[in-house]
Amino acid sequence: MEAGTVPGGAPRGHDARGAGPRALTLGTAGHIDHGKTALVRALTGVETDRLPEERKRGISIALGYAQLELPSGRTVSVVDVPGHERFVRTMVAGATGIDFYLLVVAADDGVMPQTREHAAVLRALGVYVGVVAITKSDVADPAVDVAAVAPGAEVVPVSARTGDGVVELRAALDRAAARAALRDAAAGPLVLHVDRVFTIRGAGTVVTGTLWSGTASRGDEVKLLPTGRTARIRSVEVHDAAVDCAGAGQRVALNLAGLGRDEVARGDVVVAGADGPAPAYRVEAELDCVPGARVMVHHGTREAPARPVELGEGRWQLRLQSPLVTRPGDRLVIRSIAPPDTLGGGVVLEARPAARAAPPGPAPPPASGPPPLTPSALATEARLRTHEPPADSELDAADLAALRVHGRAARVGPAMHFHVEVLAELRARLVALLEAETTITLARVRDELGTSRKYAQALLEHLDAERVTLRRGDERVLRRRSR
DSSP states (O other): OOTTSOOOOOOSSEETTEEOOOOOEEEEEEOTTSOHHHHHHHHHSOOOOOSHHHHHHTSOOSOEEEEEEOTTSOEEEEEEOOOSGGGHHHHHHHHTTOSEEEEEEETTTOSOHHHHHHHHHHHHTTOOOEEEEEEOTTTSOOOOOOTTTSTTOEEEEOOTTTOTTHHHHHHHHHHHHHHHTTSOOOOSSOEEEEEEEEEETTTEEEEEEEEEESEEETTOEEEEETTTEEEEEEEEEETTEEESEEETTSEEEEEEETOOGGGOOTTOEEEOSTTSOOEEEEEEEEESSOOOSSEEEEETTEEEEEEEEEEETTEEEEEEEEEEEOOTTOEEEEEETTTTEEEEEEEEEESSOOOOOOOSSSOOOOTTSOOOOOHHHHHHHHHHSSSSOOBGGGSOHHHHHHHHHTTOEEEOSTTBEEEHHHHHHHHHHHHHHHHHHSEEEHHHHHHHHTOOHHHHHHHHHHHHHTTSEEEETTEEEEHHHHO
16 A cells, blocks of 8 residues: 555554554544644644645644654554534544544633533543643643643643644653553454545555454455445555554554445444444433434444434433444444534443333424424523523523424533524624624623623634634634634
């Protein structure tokens, strides 16, 4: 395979060429424009924005990959994810299979909506070990409070532009890697969730991903799920180097013989062995959230719409519109469909359960759409029709979920929702104010809307996330005027 085209990692336990430390994968996380890709470049020397559109727009769209050598000599694979809210599903796919994280927060912006959502995705995936890098510390005060989004994580001020703090960050990542390496290695048959597919002239179809379990060896017969197509592993690469065998925990590239480029896609699962997982349209899981009538279930690099049926005591049966390939113990991320929002996560209890009747209660919604709003949910709409809505903790979680599904409530801040019509009105007022005054401050917004600092700040952070406004120190400007 061509050099420079295939990402990889180091194997877990023992690599194919001798003893070595357990393989680990590091995933980035954080809000758009906070400097994740620039920081990866400063750490590794690799430009992970490889697409012309990414370089033209100055934002990450697809997953990027690099190799990072730490001071201890350990080598880890790096998955760089996009920070824009439109690409959260790509971020979830990239975060799948990582062992520890690098959460990036810009000193001049602080914690932002996608910072919080990415942190929620990491929690849902059970990834609790990581480091927080406070970027742009050369232009703003790096004293940013990140305890709420990354409790217990080491915090390192850094500047990708000047290089200050990069050595300290590499050392902090080494310490985090040592803690992450204490997790058990994944036993079992080969399971690889495909995150990239491409063709190399003269070699054929190549898939990349992180090996969740098992080993991948040259000559192995494998199956692609959910399609059931078969193939043979012609060759295996790790960081552009050919190996005979790759182990669980590392990023690998598999050259698959007998498979056309159009016969495999991101989201497919490469498996081997008779006791491997199989696709199913039902999954039972323990969830840490109350989902709405319809949700999007993310697993591995694949996602599927689902109708959740509550079974009691936090256990749900997820009835999927398209199949997922899960095993007991796998992690799920649960997101609302409209408006898109991360609700929480869960752990698979049964990968292929039998059909179950829901416990006595309200009739299930028709397949054509969500059920009508209950009187309780309507009362909760009514309470959101204000410039100062109550905190989520004061509202019924099921009502909020139903309102989101119906497109009547939108999350603004980590624990607050606005009625969408009120939010649209406030957005229009603030845009008009900016067009008239060019810049606004938090205090100006507070006075203009006659609200408290808490609500003014939540609204401004929401507009920043929507890329309506751009923060410059203590002021905001319209993004189209900032160019």
